[in-house]
Amino acid sequence: MKTRKELKKEYKQMKFKMGVFQIRNTVNNKVFIDSSTDLVAIWNRQRMELNFGSHPNLALQKEWKTFGEDKFVYEIVAELEQKSDETTDYKKELKALKEMYLEKLQPFADKGYNREITK
Numbered sequence: 001m002k003t004r005k006e007l008k009k010e011y012k013q014m015k016f017k018m019g020v021f022q023i024r025n026t027v028n029n030k031v032f033i034d035s036s037t038d039l040v041a042i043w044n045r046q047r048m049e050l051n052f053g054s055h056p057n058l059a060l061q062k063e064w065k066t067f068g069e070d071k072f073v074y075e076i077v078a079e080l081e082q083k084s085d086e087t088t089d090y091k092k093e094l095k096a097l098k099e100m101y102l103e104k105l106q107p108f109a110d111k112g113y114n115r116e117i118t119k
Helices: 004-013 039-052 058-067 090-105
Strands: 018-025 031-036 072-080
Touching: 018 039, 018 058, 018 090, 031 039, 031 090, 039 058, 039 072, 072 090
Parallel strands: none
Antiparallel strands: 018 031, 018 072
């Protein structure tokens, strides 16, 4: 049996798919864009929040309740390649990647659920 320290070390060495994802409403094609360091786990979390009615994006939450889970799809927009060094700030890189896709896709107002950030 592995010790807690060994398990923790193994977990830290695991590589998760990270990047930008979207949740797309198949009825009106509106999208919600976000990023995550674990693209597999984030879909479970997003779906759980939406099903429990506790998602922080109220517009997405409202339409999830209106249209139902089966009218939404989860799609990976871009993956961030993990480097072998441990000095990379993945959260910073994910934020920049997400901002690039927000700029490119403009998922605001009638096109999406994201809120436009004014500079």
